[in-house]
Amino acid sequence: MIKETRLLMGMPITVAVEDRGATQDDLESVYAYFVLVDERFSTYQASSEISRINRGELAPEQYSEEMRTVLALSEQTKRDTHGYFDIMRDGRYDPSGIVKGWAVHNAAQLLEARGFRNFYVDAGGDVQVCGKKDGQLWRIGVRNPFNRKEHVKVLLLTDCGVATSGTAVRGQHIYDPHHPSVRLVDVVSITIIGPDVFEADRFATAAFAMGRKGIQFIEELSGFEGYMIDAQARATYTSGFERYVLRP
Amino acid sequence: MRKLAVSAVIIGVFAFYSLMHGRANPASPSAVLPRPTTGSSGTPTATDAGGVTNPTAASGPVYKNGTYVGNVSDAQWGYVQVKAVIQGGKIANVQWMQYPSDRQRSVEINSYADPQLTTEAIQAQSAQVDIVTGATDSSIAFMESLGNALSQAQA
Numbered sequence: 025m026i027k028e029t030r031l032l033m034g035m036p037i038t039v040a041v042e043d044r045g046a047t048q049d050d051l052e053s054v055y056a057y058f059v060l061v062d063e064r065f066s067t068y069q070a071s072s073e074i075s076r077i078n079r080g081e082l083a084p085e086q087y088s089e090e091m092r093t094v095l096a097l098s099e100q101t102k103r104d105t106h107g108y109f110d111i112m113r114d115g116r117y118d119p120s121g122i123v124k125g126w127a128v129h130n131a132a133q134l135l136e137a138r139g140f141r142n143f144y145v146d147a148g149g150d151v152q153v154c155g156k157k158d159g160q161l162w163r164i165g166v167r168n169p170f171n172r173k174e175h176v177k178v179l180l181l182t183d184c185g186v187a188t189s190g191t192a193v194r195g196q197h198i199y200d201p202h203h204p205s206v207r208l209v210d211v212v213s214i215t216i217i218g219p220d221v222f223e224a225d226r227f228a229t230a231a232f233a234m235g236r237k238g239i240q241f242i243e244e245l246s247g248f249e250g251y252m253i254d255a256q257a258r259a260t261y262t263s264g265f266e267r268y269v270l271r272p
Numbered sequence: 273m274r275k276l277a278v279s280a281v282i283i284g285v286f287a288f289y290s291l292m293h294g295r296a297n298p299a300s301p302s303a304v305l306p307r308p309t310t311g312s313s314g315t316p317t318a319t320d321a322g323g324v325t326n327p328t329a330a331s332g333p334v335y336k337n338g339t340y341v342g343n344v345s346d347a348q349w350g351y352v353q354v355k356a357v358i359q360g361g362k363i364a365n366v367q368w369m370q371y372p373s374d375r376q377r378s379v380e381i382n383s384y385a386d387p388q389l390t391t392e393a394i395q396a397q398s399a400q401v402d403i404v405t406g407a408t409d410s411s412i413a414f415m416e417s418l419g420n421a422l423s424q425a426q427a
Contacts, residue, residue, distance in 0.1 A: 038403075149405045157402055165397070167406025174396040175404060190407020213407050243389055253394055263388030272397050 025157075030055055033062045033124070035148030041135065042142035042157055050138055054131045054145065061127045064090060067118055078116045097226075098122050105230035105241075110201040125187060125225025128152050132221070145221075150187040152221035163270065169212045169253055176259070177215075177251060178270040185221030189214055189232035201233065211235055214252045216242060217268060223248070 027040035028051050039054050066072045073091055076082050087095070098119055101109040111119045124147055131145045132152040142155030144162060153162040161182050165175030169190060179186065190213035214232045218224030227248060231238030239260050242250035249265040 040402075144403060146403050149407065151403050151405055153403070162403065163399070163401045165401035165404045167404050168394065168396060169407060170394075171396075172406070175401060176394040176397060178397050178399045178401055186405050188405045188407055215405055239389060257394050258391055259394050260389050260391045263390075266390075270397070270399055272399070 026051060028055075032058045033066065033127075033147065034068070035124075036146075037148070038144075038146040039131070039135075040144050041140050042155065043140045046140060046143075050135065050140070053138070054134055057131055057134060058127060058147075061090075061123065061130075064088065065094065065119055065123045067116075067120065074117055074119060094119050094123060094126060097126065101226045101230065105227070105234075107201060108233045109226060109230040113201075121229040122222075122226055124148065124150050125185070125222040128225075129185070129220055129222035150185075150221055150225050152185050153181050154183055156182055166215050166251060170257060176253070178272075179217065179268045180270050181217065181268060184217060184219060185224035186215065186217050187221060187225040187228040188216075189228040210255055211238065212253045212255055214238055214242075214250055217249045217265070219247050 025040060025042050026046045026048070027038065029036050029038040031037070032055065037055070037058055039051050041050060063069065063071075064073045067074055067078070069075060073082070073088060077087070077091070095111075095117075098109070098111045101122060102111075109121065111117050111121060128145050128147045128150055129152060132143070132154060135143050135145070136154070140154075142157065144151060144153045146152075149167070151164060153164070156162065161180040164179045164181055164186055166177040166179065166188070168174040168176045211232060214228055216224045216228040216231065218227060227242065227245065228250075231242050231250060231252075234241055236252075236254070239250050239252040239262065242248050243262045249262045249268065251259055251261045251265055253259050
């Protein structure tokens with residue numbers, strides 16, 4: 025097994041490949057991809073394409089292919105979530121709510137294209153798991169938001185994505201677009217299991233913005249399960265969630 | 273079965289707390305919440321499960337005796353209402369008056385999916401894991417600070 029963690033895009037990104045034959049070169053190609061994504065989409069870098077767009081320096085026809093893809097996916101997600109997912113705030117784009125899951129998904133496809141079947145890519149808690157580890161399902165802990173040293177559930181997963189959205193994630197980038205001034209504190213975190221990390225991430229972001237209604241939204245969504253923790257340290261979970269949980 | 277009963281009591285106590293906390297009625301008990309009672313089997317409750325920080329729990333029973341009916345609270349997938357019986361300054365019983373599993377109510381709210389949401393108090397799980405999912409670090413710090421503020425607010 026080859027495994028490495030690097031700090032990129034303002035978060036730890038871990039890539040681990042179980043398959044024999046995986047080399048440092050394979051990991052480098054994945055990290056090189058994340059560097060490219062960061063250079064294009066980081067709102068913290070003045071030279072990034074998204075910063076140039078936000079300053080009005082680029083006309084829509086000058087946008088890169090990747091930028092068009094991300095903006096289209098954001099628009100689609102806004103429709104899918106009744107407007108709760110919105111990358112536009114104060115007249116500026118902040119696509120971080122979709123870029124992370126999208127990039128992890130693409131990184132996983134990159135590893136797949138190199139012939140690997142058993143691996144995971146984890147960017148700040150947004151995870152794509154593929155195949156198995158030593159013939160066993162991957163074990164993913166859901167972190168206790170009140171005590172980061174603990175996990176409150178252990179999930180057994182393969183070939184799917186899992187993502188968690190929480191309060192004040194990296195400077196409160198999650199908010200309710202319908203009530204932008206209201207701080208989201210009642211729901212502390214929501215963890216979503218989806219068909220892949222892109223799907224899990226975008227619906228985690230949107231469900232979190234919905235407040236207490238978010239978990240019901242996930243319940244009604246086919247192919248997704250969710251586990252929501254509120255400020256009273258109660259969890260509410262969807263009907264199919266338990267089948268992924270390791271029995272204590 | 274006992275585990276179920278203990279869970280129900282925990283959920284009830286939490287619900288009772290949030291209802292009482294939420295309605296800001298001067299007549300309602302405004303003091304700290306006693307620890308949820310533990311079944312004789314020693315089933316861990318939210319307050320003592322492997323050190324899970326629970327911002328709502330504290331010790332010190334200072335409620336006034338009597339029966340208190342909480343207001344109806346919208347749990348989004350249904351309505352919740354509980355009745356609490358206080359004896360000797362402690363919560364002696366918590367009874368459900370309305371619960372989201374009430375079918376008629378649920379069907380009204382959600383006509384195209386059968387609501388099957390379950391609620392529990394979070395508990396630490398100690399098994400080894402390969403990966404952790406959670407909100408990123410600044411969020412954790414925020415929540416730890418909020419948890420601390422909440423526990424102080426009850427003192």
